Amino acid sequence: MFDIIVRSALDIVGQTERLIEAMRRMLQSEEFDEVEVYELDYEIERLGDVVFNVDEAVRSLVRSVEYSLKGAHVHAICRTLH
Secondary structure (H helix, E strand, C coil): CHHHHHHHHHHHHHHHHHHHHHHHHHHCCCCCCHHHHHHHHHHHHHHHHHHHHHHHHHHHHHHHHHHHHHHHHHHHHHHHHC
């Protein structure tokens, strides 16, 4: 279950990063007026910040779970030896 959550979150991050790149390419096509370009660029930056934060949170969660599992494993070994 945990693996599914992590994979799904990282898939969302990847898809969003591709969307950001596509939007940047659209901005370069010069089909927008100056105000629209500014507003879209601002939203792209905000979306990029959110994606970065989600990516960091998921990776931090993975590290926390890995450390917790290692700690539980070491604790189980110590109990077995005593």
